[in-house]
Amino acid sequence: MLHNSLYIHIPFCVRKCRYCDFNSIVSESKKIGRYLHAIEKELSVLNGRYVFNTVYIGGGTPSILTEVQLEKLLHSVIRYIPSSEIQEYTVEANPGTLTVNKIGLLKEYMVNRISLGVQSFQDSQLKYLGRIHSSNDAGNAFVSLRKAGFKNINVDLIFGSPEQSLDDWEKDLKTVVELGPDHISTYALTYEEGTSLTRDLEDASIHKLDEYVELEMYKTSIRYLTSNGYNHYEISNFAKYGYECAHNHAYWKNIGYVGIGAGAYSFIDGVRTSNEKDVFKYIDGINENKNVISFREKLELNQFASETVVMALRLRQGISNTDFYERFGYTIEDQFGEQMNRLAKYGLVSYENERLKLTEKGLFVADTVMTEFI
Ligand code: SF4
Structure with missing residues (x-):
């Protein structure tokens, strides 16, 4: 049986951003090494069971890995996943942890798409969001990626933070268009339970941006990016022709995908499963050859159909x-x-x-x- 998308989760970050509720922790390098060993073991079980057309290494911050760790991970992927079948191979990177040597390794191991978590080109915004990098770091990372020959780069941006004006957002859009990535994701800031930003909101030390301004920011993104050659193909995503993200289409079309790593979801033949979310329980489980699946649900046909419509409506083509x-x-x-x-x-x-x-x-x-x- 064929499933066309593989996701590998790297749940480590230098520090937690204020708005982030992703499954990621701040951890020492030695523990990351143990995690990569578990990933390799989980990958080895997939060997020969699936053919993957897309591979996506996300996080967390995959670029936090040392060069040695990154090479080990990339090597595990090509060892167990037939690379001749992979059409789109994405790795997420944070401008604060990407180096020229790491970029060289990504290129060497046939990664052909980089998703750069920029979020803003204004240092005041980056600081407010708790990002570890500056606007300059983002620009330099982008230039280094292009220099190394990456022809498919996504830039993630966030709009709607409490201290952001429409004018600030227009400047970000202008800067990203000048940089010229092949794909741009623009996400509205959300207040997730348990994040430091949400705690500040709850104790009224910050206030949400006016809804009208946030909507104007979204409308401005659509107007500005489409008039600069980016096709608005999904609610939050814009791409130059031919650069739509193939991996994410598996989610939007609700077709099969396999997830590897702590907390990663898989969806195969209408059955959704997720791995143990706790990074250390996941590592121990894999090392002790235990089943690390902590959640499983089989969708009824009408539920499956309902989810499929909801996800597909995110695409402009419906x-x-x-x-x-x-x-x-x-x-x-x-x-x-x-x-x-x-x-x-x-x-x-x-x-x-x-x-x-x-x-x-x-x-x-x-x-x-x-x-x-x-
Ligand atoms: S870098 Fe990404 S995953 Fe890590 S804390 Fe920030 S938003 Fe979350």
Whole structure:
């Protein structure tokens, strides 16, 4: 059986950013070494079971690894995953931990896409968000990646932080367009439970940015990036032609993917599983040859269909009824006819040429629209 996307999680960071609730910890190098050993073991079990067209090493901060550790990880991947099948091989990098030598290793081991966590080009914003790097670091990392021959680079940006103005955000957009990455992800800042930013919000030491300003920032991103040659192909993602992220399409299309590492999710044949989230329990479990799966759910057909519609609505092209019918054996209208009619009446979705998608109006209230399909 073929599954086309492999995700490998590296849950280590230099320090925790204020807004971050990802599964990542600050840890000493020796423990990272033990973790990489566990990753290799988990990868070895996959050997020959799947063919992967995309590989994505994310985090955390994969670029936190020392050169020796990074080489060990990259070597484990090519040892167990047939590289001839991999079309898109992404590694996430933080400008504060990426060095010329690490870039050289990524190139040597056939990584062909880098996702650079820049978040902002303004030092005051970076400081506010708790990032470890400066705007200069981000620019230098980008230039070094281009110099090394990387032709597919994503830049992640965050908008909507309490101390950011629309003018600040426009400057970030201008800077990123001048830099010219092939792909740009723009995420609205969210307040997740347990983060330092959320604690500050709860004790009223900070206040959320006005919703209207945040929406204007999003609209400005769409206007500015599309008028500068970036296709707005997913709610938060923009790409030059041919540079849409293939790996993330596995999530948006709700097709099979396999996750390796602490807390990583897999989705195979309608069954979702996730590994033990605690990094040290994960390492011990793997070393003791225990099953590290801590969560498992088999989706009912209608639940599977519902998730598929919600994820696909994130894509500007939406979802085709033909594809849906082939997967589920009935039409989108059979399950969601009522919702589709209601949302279409408000101008939030359209259903034309057998394709269901968000309208522009729907895009700005996407979360609310999607809850109708759950
Ligand atoms: S670098 Fe990324 S994963 Fe690490 S703390 Fe910051 S946002 Fe979270």
